Amino acid sequence: PSVIYLKDYQVPPFLIESTQLRFELEDDRTLVKAELRLTRNPECQVKPRGLLMHGDESLRLCRLAVDGQVLTAKDYSIDAGTLTIAEVPDQFILESVVEIDPAKNTALEGLYLSDGVYCTQCEAEGFRRITYYLDRPDVMSVFTTTVVADKARFPVLLSNGNPVAEGDDSDGRHWVTWEDPFPKPAYLFALVAGDLKHIEDTFTTASGKQVALRLFAEEKDLDKLDHAMTSLKASMRWDEQVYGREYDLEIYMIVAVDFFNMGAMENKGLNVFNTSCVLASQKTTTDAGFQRVEAVVAHEYFHNWSGNRVTCRDWFQLSLKEGFTVFRDAEFSADMNSRTVKRVEDVQLLRTAQFSEDAGPMAHPVRPASFIEISNFYTMTVYEKGAEVVRMIHTLLGPDQFRAGSDLYFERHDGQAVTTDDFVAAMEAASGRDLTQFKRWYSQAGTPVLDITDEYDPSESVYRLRVKQSCPPTPEASEKAPFHIPLQVGLLSPEGTDMPLENGATTVTLELTESEQTFTFTGIPQKPVPSLLRGFSAPVKLNYAYSQAELVFLMQHDSDGFNRWEAAQKLGVIILQALIADYQAGRELILSDALVGAYRAVLNDTTLDPAMVAKVLTLPSQAYLGELSTQIDVDAIHAAREFAMNALACALEAEFSQAYKRCLIDVAYQPSAEQVAQRMLKNLCLSYLLRAGKPEYLALAQQQFSDADNMTDEQAALALVVHSNYQDAAPAMLSQFYSRWSQESLVVNSWLAVQASNPCPGALSQVEALMQHEAFNMKNPNKVRSLIGAFCGQNPVNFHAKDGSGYRFLADQVVALNELNPQIASRLVAPLTKWKRYDETRQQLMRDQLQRIMDSAELSRDVYEVVSKSI
Ligand code: DPP
Ligand code: ZN
Numbered sequence: 001p002s003v004i005y006l007k008d009y010q011v012p013p014f015l016i017e018s019t020q021l022r023f024e025l026e027d028d029r030t031l032v033k034a035e036l037r038l039t040r041n042p043e044c045q046v047k048p049r050g051l052l053m054h055g056d057e058s059l060r061l062c063r064l065a066v067d068g069q070v071l072t073a074k075d076y077s078i079d080a081g082t083l084t085i086a087e088v089p090d091q092f093i094l095e096s097v098v099e100i101d102p103a104k105n106t107a108l109e110g111l112y113l114s115d116g117v118y119c120t121q122c123e124a125e126g127f128r129r130i131t132y133y134l135d136r137p138d139v140m141s142v143f144t145t146t147v148v149a150d151k152a153r154f155p156v157l158l159s160n161g162n163p164v165a166e167g168d169d170s171d172g173r174h175w176v177t178w179e180d181p182f183p184k185p186a187y188l189f190a191l192v193a194g195d196l197k198h199i200e201d202t203f204t205t206a207s208g209k210q211v212a213l214r215l216f217a218e219e220k221d222l223d224k225l226d227h228a229m230t231s232l233k234a235s236m237r238w239d240e241q242v243y244g245r246e247y248d249l250e251i252y253m254i255v256a257v258d259f260f261n262m263g264a265m266e267n268k269g270l271n272v273f274n275t276s277c278v279l280a281s282q283k284t285t286t287d288a289g290f291q292r293v294e295a296v297v298a299h300e301y302f303h304n305w306s307g308n309r310v311t312c313r314d315w316f317q318l319s320l321k322e323g324f325t326v327f328r329d330a331e332f333s334a335d336m337n338s339r340t341v342k343r344v345e346d347v348q349l350l351r352t353a354q355f356s357e358d359a360g361p362m363a364h365p366v367r368p369a370s371f372i373e374i375s376n377f378y379t380m381t382v383y384e385k386g387a388e389v390v391r392m393i394h395t396l397l398g399p400d401q402f403r404a405g406s407d408l409y410f411e412r413h414d415g416q417a418v419t420t421d422d423f424v425a426a427m428e429a430a431s432g433r434d435l436t437q438f439k440r441w442y443s444q445a446g447t448p449v450l451d452i453t454d455e456y457d458p459s460e461s462v463y464r465l466r467v468k469q470s471c472p473p474t475p476e477a478s479e480k481a482p483f484h485i486p487l488q489v490g491l492l493s494p495e496g497t498d499m500p501l502e503n504g505a506t507t508v509t510l511e512l513t514e515s516e517q518t519f520t521f522t523g524i525p526q527k528p529v530p531s532l533l534r535g536f537s538a539p540v541k542l543n544y545a546y547s548q549a550e551l552v553f554l555m556q557h558d559s560d561g562f563n564r565w566e567a568a569q570k571l572g573v574i575i576l577q578a579l580i581a582d583y584q585a586g587r588e589l590i591l592s593d594a595l596v597g598a599y600r601a602v603l604n605d606t607t608l609d610p611a612m613v614a615k616v617l618t619l620p621s622q623a624y625l626g627e628l629s630t631q632i633d634v635d636a637i638h639a640a641r642e643f644a645m646n647a648l649a650c651a652l653e654a655e656f657s658q659a660y661k662r663c664l665i666d667v668a669y670q671p672s673a674e675q676v677a678q679r680m681l682k683n684l685c686l687s688y689l690l691r692a693g694k695p696e697y698l699a700l701a702q703q704q705f706s707d708a709d710n711m712t713d714e715q716a717a718l719a720l721v722v723h724s725n726y727q728d729a730a731p732a733m734l735s736q737f738y739s740r741w742s743q744e745s746l747v748v749n750s751w752l753a754v755q756a757s758n759p760c761p762g763a764l765s766q767v768e769a770l771m772q773h774e775a776f777n778m779k780n781p782n783k784v785r786s787l788i789g790a791f792c793g794q795n796p797v798n799f800h801a802k803d804g805s806g807y808r809f810l811a812d813q814v815v816a817l818n819e820l821n822p823q824i825a826s827r828l829v830a831p832l833t834k835w836k837r838y839d840e841t842r843q844q845l846m847r848d849q850l851q852r853i854m855d856s857a858e859l860s861r862d863v864y865e866v867v868s869k870s871i
Helices: 219-224 227-245 287-302 313-337 339-358 380-413 420-431 549-559 561-584 593-604 610-616 623-629 636-651 653-662 674-689 697-706 711-722 725-742 745-756 763-770 781-794 803-822 820-829 838-854 863-870
Strands: 012-025 030-041 052-055 058-064 076-079 082-085 091-100 110-114 116-122 141-150 154-160 162-168 172-186 189-194 197-204 210-215 251-257 270-274 449-457 462-470 485-492 508-512 517-522 529-532 542-544
Touching: 012 197, 012 653, 030 154, 030 623, 091 162, 116 251, 116 270, 141 154, 141 189, 172 697, 197 219, 197 227, 210 219, 210 227, 219 227, 227 251, 227 287, 227 313, 227 380, 227 725, 251 287, 270 287, 287 313, 287 674, 287 711, 313 420, 339 380, 339 561, 339 610, 339 623, 380 420, 380 485, 380 508, 420 763, 449 529, 462 485, 462 508, 485 549, 529 549, 549 561, 561 593, 561 610, 561 623, 593 636, 593 653, 610 674, 636 674, 653 674, 674 697, 674 711, 697 711, 697 725, 697 863, 711 725, 711 745, 725 745, 745 763, 745 781, 763 781, 763 803, 781 803, 781 820, 803 820, 803 838, 820 863, 838 863
Parallel strands: 012 141, 210 251, 251 270, 449 542
Antiparallel strands: 012 030, 030 091, 052 082, 058 091, 076 082, 110 116, 116 189, 141 172, 154 189, 162 172, 197 210, 449 462, 462 517, 485 508, 485 529
16 A cells, blocks of 8 residues: 655646535435536646546446446546546546445445435545545535435435425435535535434524524434533634634534444535534433533534635645634533633543553654554544644643634635644734744654753742653654743642742743753742743643652642642652552552542542542552553552552542432432532542442442443443453343343444453453343444453453453454444554553463464455554
8 A cells, every 4th residue: 555645745637616516315225416517727837648547446337428428448447446537628527437335335425325324425536436526635626415215204404504495306316416515525514314303402603693503313313402502502602702613504413323434524515414513411411421522513513614614625625624623612611611621631641541552653743644544543643632633732822822823724714624733824824923933843752851950049039940842753753943932831839839930920931942941031920940841831741850759749739729639649640650560560559648538638628629638539540651651560450449449449438428418419410510529529529439348339339320320320330340350240230120121322432432441350251242142243333442442442351361362352353343334443552552562471372363364365445554563
């Protein structure tokens, strides 16, 4: 497979002014008729005689005509992935008819059937599986789409834009024509046909335009769409208020489908959603699920401006729309719920999944310089680190200049396909700031490291921070130029109050631009405790030699909520790293009083947000401790965490029990921030209580499981017991849960995931057995993620079993999925690619399996790229 480089970008020789499509949907064959008005691109210097179009090998060409003139085999050639017409005029109509087979499409790219519903996924390059086209985001066209299908089986026929005509044919078939007035690239095209029901609402935009909102699902799920509707309306209002962006069509539709590779897709006016990101109900959905729906609905809606109205010039610019839109949805969620909790959750994800990507063989800059398969670059780096980069611009410019910059960006580039440089240029123009050095965040991969030391001079009342920055080598470059890093800092007095700094501010933004810098604070009357990287103002690793006492002090006093949590994490890391070393050396494990005392104080402080209490009382995760290790000792990390949690449970049993009771809710269920926080702390307490060694707490969990009126409490109780020492109690609860929920596919997914992530011995054979269960289906990505993905990604002790059984299992599944669904196969393989982080025995076992995958027949580009880059 060939490598595509950003440096080779060239403007397209032809543009497509208009695109008329007609789909005749039939079971054994679907016909796609396309009529494209092509014209030479005035901006293209070269004038090729012929025309090269994208088109997957699976297309069967039935007819091809230029300006009505049917072409014969000598006029064109078809190659793997392209169609070339030898000679074309400057302006012409290209007609094509192709036959495709959506029923056999298990890759779920292009047009496919999901449980009897026709739907599409075209981003990034799925449209070329539907018809021959210039399938690149800088070719934007106005689409008119007619869908024809059997009326009884497919009463609902949808596409982008506004419906403009419909009718019945005599043979029981019917048709609808949709027109989308906004030029768009093919990746934003969508079509849906099925027996769907919908709920409807309206939204009046700031300028008084009425928009119809329609959310579609299968009839049985119709009662699970209200939360998505509420979230959609809140997102529409928020984008008007915070970014001045209004919706532009007469109708906005979301369709829920069960077979979907991603979370959701922002197709113009017709979002297609994975059921897991749109359906929600008290009985079937956890609080985290409700929040995910709210966030993803918002994310896809925000794309209407940051992605659709202004799109990407090429796929190297993916973060232009994704990083920006993730930043937008994170701010929305922060405004809707608890800002600090949202920040903590995002940073936890970034510091495990993105940092480990940055340290692995697939590390790439936010704007990659090359790829083999673009699907492999829908990554934590492009999305989450990309969002951090936008957040840093926001921090450097301040909210007002940032808003002026985004206004200018939308104004300059509406209707265009642009680059991350264009985005930064608008921010520079609106603020007058020079972001030249800052742009290294887009071109250099790797996680920068800050090493900070300080000194206090009492005679002069001067405090100095010395900051060194460095960045480890990554595949694309071994030497890194210094980044421009906003480092937000506050200084705490010994009494625990913020010291006034410049102009009385208590938080200042230091701008790091060199590899070593010293920042001097004058008029500092006492030696302060620094609160560094407040709000996690940059995606970096920070080293500063805090004492345990200083961390406990920051946990209690820091005015920055994020850093109070971070102090607890740092304290946990110090203590757990010591326990890990003790475990490795065969020494007895003893829990530090400092941690017990700090946890007790937090647990007893009823003035704190219960969600933050829960976050603070959660030890650094197995994944984060691994990420901080030079060599990951899965067993030692697991043992140290287990020991610490059990010891904390025994030491603080009474406090956990009281807090559990305090958090019981006696009013009707609501997924509100307040109730979510209470349930979060309650279930955290339950997790510790189950470790206190008293059967009464098993009874408490069982009672919560039976009495729960919501999925958060029910599932928490189930997972905690299944993952606990009470193995005898687990089977009955699991079978009760399954019989209660076997008809709810999404709930069954969580049942699969709870078993797959079980750290107790025997999880792999359980997973293998479940693969034969009626609840599992290898063709459904949600099932694969819940079972195989959860085992390989969330069950480190079992996946990394010393006999290599976990690795072998994963390789087998990757080989099987490579044929069915390359995108899913290539995502799944990630844990194996991190082999360098483990001991020699495991390294060898993991590499053997990568090699086995490599040697298996006919690798997709997706899997080939990831495996070949990591061997
Ligand atoms: N599912 C992807 C997203 O919305 C595709 N753009 O981020
Ligand atoms: Zn997106």
